[in-house]
Amino acid sequence: MAHKFVIEQNKAGEYVAKFKYNSEVIFWTEGYSSKANARNAIESILKNGPGAPVEE
Secondary structure (H helix, E strand, C coil), rough: CEEEEECCCCCCCCCEEEECCEEEEEEECCCEEEHHHHHHHHHHHHCCCCCCCCCC
16 A cells, blocks of 8 residues: 555654655654554544645
């Protein structure tokens, strides 16, 4: 699969959810104190993102 979400720890020890396409990071979330919170961020993006308007 060319695209995926990845949860990684940053230098501060926080969990960050990243969206990668062909191994390139497209966007990432703020740091969270737990993996569960990072996973909730991914679920929110999947739920709310597809219908979000595009502003230019």
